[in-house]
Amino acid sequence: xxxxxxxxxxxxxxxxxxxxxxxxxxxxxxxxxxxxxxxxxxxxxxxxxxxxxxxxxxxxxxxxxxxxxxxxxxxxxxxxxxxxxxxxxxxxxxxxxxxxxxxxxxxxxxxxxxxxxxxxxxxxxxxxxxxxxxxx
Amino acid sequence: xxxxxxxxxxxxxxxxxxxxxxxxxxxxxxxxxxxxxxxxxxxxxxxxxxxxxxxxxxxxxxxxxxxxxxxxxxxxxxxxxxxxxxxxxxxxxxxxxxxxxxxxxxxxxxxxxxxxxxxxxxxxxxxxxxxxxxxxxxxxxxxxxxxxxxxxxxxxxxxxxxxxxxxxxxxxxxxxxxxxxxxxxxxxxxxxxxxxxxxxxxxxxxxxxxxxxxxxxxxxxxxxxxxxxxxxxxxxxxxxxxxxxxxxxxxxxxxx
Numbered sequence: 001x002x003x004x005x006x007x008x009x010x011x012x013x014x015x016x017x018x019x020x021x022x023x024x025x026x027x028x029x030x031x032x033x034x035x036x037x038x039x040x041x042x043x044x045x046x047x048x049x050x051x052x053x054x055x056x057x058x059x060x061x062x063x064x065x066x067x068x069x070x071x072x073x074x075x076x077x078x079x080x081x082x083x084x085x086x087x088x089x090x091x092x093x094x095x096x097x098x099x100x101x102x103x104x105x106x107x108x109x110x111x112x113x114x115x116x117x118x119x120x121x122x123x124x125x126x127x128x129x130x131x132x133x134x135x136x
Numbered sequence: 137x138x139x140x141x142x143x144x145x146x147x148x149x150x151x152x153x154x155x156x157x158x159x160x161x162x163x164x165x166x167x168x169x170x171x172x173x174x175x176x177x178x179x180x181x182x183x184x185x186x187x188x189x190x191x192x193x194x195x196x197x198x199x200x201x202x203x204x205x206x207x208x209x210x211x212x213x214x215x216x217x218x219x220x221x222x223x224x225x226x227x228x229x230x231x232x233x234x235x236x237x238x239x240x241x242x243x244x245x246x247x248x249x250x251x252x253x254x255x256x257x258x259x260x261x262x263x264x265x266x267x268x269x270x271x272x273x274x275x276x277x278x279x280x281x282x283x284x285x286x287x288x289x290x291x292x293x294x295x296x297x298x299x300x301x302x303x304x305x306x307x308x309x310x311x312x313x314x315x316x317x318x319x320x321x322x323x324x325x326x327x328x329x330x331x332x333x334x335x336x337x338x339x340x341x342x343x344x345x346x347x348x349x350x351x352x353x354x355x356x357x358x359x360x361x362x363x364x365x366x367x368x369x370x371x372x373x374x375x376x377x378x379x380x381x382x383x384x385x386x387x388x389x390x391x392x
Contacts, residue, residue, distance in 0.1 A: 027226055027383075027390070044381065047372035048247065048264060051381040069382050072247065074263075074370060100224050105383025 028107050029100045036066050040090040045083040048072050052086060052108070054094050068096055070108040071121045078123040090114060162274075164257035169274055174255055177273075178299045179333045181251045181258060184368065185361040187244045188338075193357055195244035197345065198316025203353045210320055210350035217318025220391045227318055232385035234374035235312040238288030239305055240327060240343055242267045244359055250369040258294070263369045271303050278306065286323070288313055294331075301331040315345060315355070324349040337363045 038056035050070040058064045070076065073083070086092060091114050096106030110120045162169035187195055200206060206214050217227035231237050237245060247263030256274035261267070271292040278284075278293055284307045294303040310323035330342040338360060345355040379385045 027224070044378075046378065047370055048374075049378065049382060051378075053381070067381050067383050072263075072370075072372075074367065099383055103383065107383075 027100055028097050030097055032098065033095050033109055034098045034106065036068075036094045036096065038066070038092065038094070040086050040088050040092055041065055042088060043086045045073050045076075047074075050076060052094070052111075054092065056104075064104050066094075066096070067105040068094060068108045069106070075121060075123075079121050080119055085119065086111065086113070164254065164270070164272060164274060169256050170254060172255075172274075175296070177253070177255065178296060178301075180253045181331075181339065182253045183363050184248045184250050184365065185339060186248045186364045186367070187246065188360040188362050189246065191360040193359065195241075195246065195359075196316055197240050197244070197343070197355065197357055198319055200316075200319060200351065201353075201355055204355055205352045206319070207351055208349065210322075210347070213320050214318040216391070221317075226390045228312075228314065229385060229390050230312040230314065232379070232382070232390075234376075234379070236267055236288035237264065238267075238308065238313045238321065239269070239290055239292075240315065240345065240357075242269070242289060243341070247372075248364050248367050248369060249361075261369055263367075263372065265374055266369070266372055271301075273301070278304070281307070286310075290325075290327070299332055301329075303329040303331060305329070310349075315347075320350060322347055322349040334360065 036054050036056050038054045041053040041055045043052045044050055050073055052068045052070065054066045054068060055063050056066055073081070093112040095109040095111075097109060098106040108121060110118055112118045164170075189195060200214070213228070220227040226232075231241070236242070242262050242264065243249070245262060245264040249263065250261045252259045256272070258271040258273060260269040260271070262269075267289065269289040269292065271294045273294040273296075275295075276293065279291055284291055286307050286309050288309050290305040291307045292303050292305040294301050296302075305327045306325070308321050308323060308325045310321060310325070313321040315321050315325070325345065325347045328344045330344075332340055334340050339362075340358060340360050343355070343357045343359070345357075346353075
């Protein structure tokens, strides 16, 4: 049982770290999150990072496209994702760790789909544990 | 009759040529090299491995230890990177711009590494950008510096010392190649890895990194990897249209 828990924690840490592994992520504000309520414009299921674009209606009705960086499909699958989980036109709520400079982009934290399901990048087994993404 | 004699002579010439080949003349996968009599390897790393980010130091090869004194361009880069970090900026994010991570950083990305060991060679393919690394363990020396093609993973030559595989790597590309944030590799970077198995599922590597151009002293780090038997390496490329959708690689706050 102990090894199972340790394994889950390791996978959890790994998933948390993965989002920033392709590159340095000093431009990301890891101290806060931002919720985006919008429509999926695009979703790419690819290595080494998946990504999505979310159109958010801002002040004055102006549509802003947020680019959201995700981890690799091999980890997303363990978190319950498939390539068809989100598609253009889907209404979603996406939580991100935003860029420090205020540009519309950030690291993915979670998505709540129209059917009420919430998905993260963490393996399902480890989702009950808290995550603290390591700074790079 | 003459045709038979000619054929026999031709066969003798081919056989003689083959007999003059030494181990270092043979490719690592040549049957004559693979089948050469050697002591059994103390361990076999064949498998899929993932850097243990719970272990001390995790994936970083820095900051430089106190015993190391950076100098020249390396010192300038390091001071500039500290300034960039203080301003919340990314310093020379070359990996994010599709330059190879290179040794040593390629070993500690958070994607797994597939390793295949034969009697003469160890091949490694990283799940990060499919970076390919070869460690020759067939007794060959390092290549002639006037012949070798420098690379980001360098030329690795290994030999066994009891239960440890000692790997000597040099001939690196010295631009857009980093040991750690703000610490550049150079053409003089030299890395020695002492690889051993802590247990069948855990591998440990002690790194000693020197660079006569970049610093005085030795950088020493110890890292661990765990077998991940439920994972495989997939095809992966760093693509320009991918980076267009990675916010942090496109950030205006990158210092390049």
